[in-house]
Amino acid sequence: MRRKSFESLQCPIARSLERVGEWWSILILRDAFLGATRFDQFQKSLDIAPNMLTRRLNALVDAGLLERHRYNERPRRDEYRLTERGRDFRPVLWTLLAWGNRHFAPEGPSVVIVDGESGELADPILVDRRSGRPLTTPAFRTAAGPAANERTRSRHGMVARSTDGAAAVSARRRDATLPDATPAGADGV
Amino acid sequence: MRRKSFESLQCPIARSLERVGEWWSILILRDAFLGATRFDQFQKSLDIAPNMLTRRLNALVDAGLLERHRYNERPRRDEYRLTERGRDFRPVLWTLLAWGNRHFAPEGPSVVIVDGESGELADPILVDRRSGRPLTTPAFRTAAGPAANERTRSRHGMVARSTDGAAAVSARRRDATLPDATPAGADGV
Numbered sequence: 001m002r003r004k005s006f007e008s009l010q011c012p013i014a015r016s017l018e019r020v021g022e023w024w025s026i027l028i029l030r031d032a033f034l035g036a037t038r039f040d041q042f043q044k045s046l047d048i049a050p051n052m053l054t055r056r057l058n059a060l061v062d063a064g065l066l067e068r069h070r071y072n073e074r075p076r077r078d079e080y081r082l083t084e085r086g087r088d089f090r091p092v093l094w095t096l097l098a099w100g101n102r103h104f105a106p107e108g109p110s111v112v113i114v115d116g117e118s119g120e121l122a123d124p125i126l127v128d129r130r131s132g133r134p135l136t137t138p139a140f141r142t143a144a145g146p147a148a149n150e151r152t153r154s155r156h157g158m159v160a161r162s163t164d165g166a167a168a169v170s171a172r173r174r175d176a177t178l179p180d181a182t183p184a185g186a187d188g189v
Numbered sequence: 190m191r192r193k194s195f196e197s198l199q200c201p202i203a204r205s206l207e208r209v210g211e212w213w214s215i216l217i218l219r220d221a222f223l224g225a226t227r228f229d230q231f232q233k234s235l236d237i238a239p240n241m242l243t244r245r246l247n248a249l250v251d252a253g254l255l256e257r258h259r260y261n262e263r264p265r266r267d268e269y270r271l272t273e274r275g276r277d278f279r280p281v282l283w284t285l286l287a288w289g290n291r292h293f294a295p296e297g298p299s300v301v302i303v304d305g306e307s308g309e310l311a312d313p314i315l316v317d318r319r320s321g322r323p324l325t326t327p328a329f330r331t332a333a334g335p336a337a338n339e340r341t342r343s344r345h346g347m348v349a350r351s352t353d354g355a356a357a358v359s360a361r362r363r364d365a366t367l368p369d370a371t372p373a374g375a376d377g378v
């Protein structure tokens with residue numbers, strides 16, 4: 001193990017990364033969305049070592065993102081298809097794609113999101129489903145949810161208080177998780 | 190190196206992962222959004238080995254996501270602050286958070302996104318900025334952009350054609366990147 005497991009942590013970001021926090025896993029999902037289902041298709045597209053690909057595919061099956069289907073008995077051959085949970089990962093891929101295009105494509109975008117019928121460019125933005133308001137700070141922030149433990153509550157209480165400068169500093173000084181944080185850095189996850 | 194570099198690849202997802210495709214990097218960014226700026230704050234929050242943390246912080250500085258500021262000369266101490274590029278990563282974290290809450294929080298969410306004033310729960314959804322339409326398939330899909338090379342064009346041409354079953358199969362049979370993909374698997378990244 002080159003990293004500790006975050007399975008026991010409450011943070012939903014850490015839990016997501018527990019399932020897909022590998023380069024390869026995310027690129028395998030990307031290729032699955034592009035239609036790849038078979039071992040050799042993933043291997044050819046990714047130029048990945050077979051043992052590594054086997055491990056990553058197994059992990060994605062175990063995490064419930066891909067389903068294995070036998071399509072041939074002799075020789076035994078499986079294909080891998082996105083589950084509903086796997087398909088639900090698309091917004092993460094698309095926000096990564098948009099971020100990559102904004103920051104790491106000096107020559108212009110090589111991959112874009114378009115309207116499937118008109119071909120018009122789409123510009124992805126995260127909004128609140130009900131109100132339609134863009135999810136930006138400080139209008140929105142993260143907060144401890146109903147299942148939060150003490151550690152999670154303390155961490156997010158800190159951020160909530162950070163809108164008030166003085167209170168934020170003293171709150172942070174008392175905070176065991178991120179001791180002595182400076183208000184300038186606080187921005188709410 | 191336990192992975193090859195995707196720097197040379199066109200895919201904006203691969204390029205993004207080149208910068209943040211490490212568990213630790215993403216969790217460091219998460220903590221930076223929560224107000225962490227100093228080495229010991231990150232270390233305490235993440236329980237990460239110091240040499241690993243140093244490497245990840247340096248990589249995030251090199252990638253332009255964090256900026257290093259000296260805040261003490263004797264002893265020499267730096268703090269790390271999110272750059273504009275780093276702050277622009279928030280939508281990726283929030284889509285990861287929402288996906289984690291939907292799929293890996295059987296006990297209920299521990300971290301949520303809320304309206305900063307009313308405290309009301311927000312439900313993040315990716316939409317097209319101009320039209321406001323939800324970015325779902327098949328209404329939207331990825332396509333080769335203006336800077337795409339032949340490989341990228343061929344790969345995405347395949348997906349574009351996959352809305353038409355027969356054409357998709359023959360197109361895919363000719364496709365060098367993902368040979369013989371089955372139409373059922375194609376869904377557009």
